[in-house]
Amino acid sequence: MPVVAFPGAPSPASNGHSGATVADAVAHFLDSLGAATTRTSYARTLAQLTAVTGPHHPVAALQPEHYAAVMTGWDTAAAATWNRHLSALVSFTTWAQRQDLLATNPARRLQRRKTTRRGDRTIPQARLEALFTDDRHAVRERVLWRLLYETAARAEEILSLNVEDLDPEFRRARVVSKGGAIEYVHWATGTARLLPRLLQGRIAGPLFLADRRAPTSGRRAPAAADICPLTRRGRLSYPRAEYLFKTAAAELDPHGEGWTLHQLRHSALTHLAAAGRTAPELQAKSRHQNLASLGHYVRLGEETSARITAEHDPAARRRTR
Known part of the structure; x- marks a missing residue:
């Protein structure tokens, strides 16, 4: 395997107080x-x-x-x-x-935690539609939520979008996926109707902007590519976007906890599977590399269980006289 040279890297003989910071x-x-x-x-x-x-x-x-x-x-x-x-x-x-910068492993005492399998993470379509059409939420949030759901893209991919990456004529956007591949994601009518209200004439810079202007200097100053050239506002961060979605969704979540941005992708694929889309079609939409990764979505979830139960309820099928 080739070794990438590190500018100014210390030699193996260097002591622990010299070399790269x-x-x-x-x-x-x-x-x-x-x-x-x-x-x-x-x-x-x-x-x-x-x-x-x-x-x-x-x-x-x-x-x-x-x-x-x-x-x-x-x-x-x-x-x-x-x-x-x-x-x-x-x-x-x-x-x-x-790079011969570190001889030991500082992570050796830390262990991965065992994840517990959660129940159905799919958000019911009726609740999503109520969230998407609620005018109490800012246009920025409603576009982001709809775009995540309609494209079934990863949140990092959508938050990294620039205005220049959009292709409104074909309702698609160019994203950098896992591994660095350039791919396209496609949205539907809901996003198409809201998108012009979000852009307001902007032709460059981050698609989703933070609420405030970005600092121009100091440790918190973002890269030039993450600043809108028109408004001077920085790119909306993942933690902030996640917080806003969970807060807004808590009102509709029966458990009052709200939902995560990733659940929009999960829900979109599960709803498509419930509508009869095949695994290869889901793979084309989600851009998963392996079909086995789609098992969570093909397995469907709570909504399908409720519908099947209702459709096969003998008492419900009886006609009243």
Whole structure:
């Protein structure tokens, strides 16, 4: 396997207090990632690592205590969330070791958490439609939710869209999928009707913008590509978008917890499967690499169970005299 040279990397003989800093290594590691969605996801975790150690801390001096401090922020999070952030640290560690920046494994004391299988995660279509058509919610949110559902795309892919990636004539958008491949996702009438209200004449920059103008300097200043050239507002972040959706959905969720952005993708594919779409058709829509990954959706869910029960209820089929 070829080894990518790291500018300024210390030799194996270097001591633990010289060579690349954590901030430099994180920046080079993120630059080495081909998929924008992966880069965005890992950046959140590694920003916390930089905050814990300080930007000038040597990579060679990273210790298990540093990684443990990073993961403390997700101690109360779901197992899947914990595992996602741990995967970012492990990937960074593996890369740093290949560059001879790190001789040890600071993640060695951390373990993946066992995820419990949840029940049906599909959101009923009637509740989704009520959410999508509720004028109390901002146009930005309603476009995002509809776009996620109608395209069945990953949330990171849609939040990474720029206005230039849209092709309104054919109701499609160009996304960078897992692995860095360029693919197209397609939306329907609901999104097509709302999209012009969101754009308001914008022809470039992030499709979904944050509420405030982006800082122009400092640690929190975003990259130029993540700032709208017209409004100077930054790109809407995944955590903020997730929070807004869960808050809005809590009113319709019988459990009062709200739903996640990923459940929009899950629900879209499950609804298509319930409507009789085949596994290859679902694969074309979802862009899964492996048909086996579609088992969650082909298995259908609560809505199908309720419909079958109602249709085969002998008492319900009796005619009243």
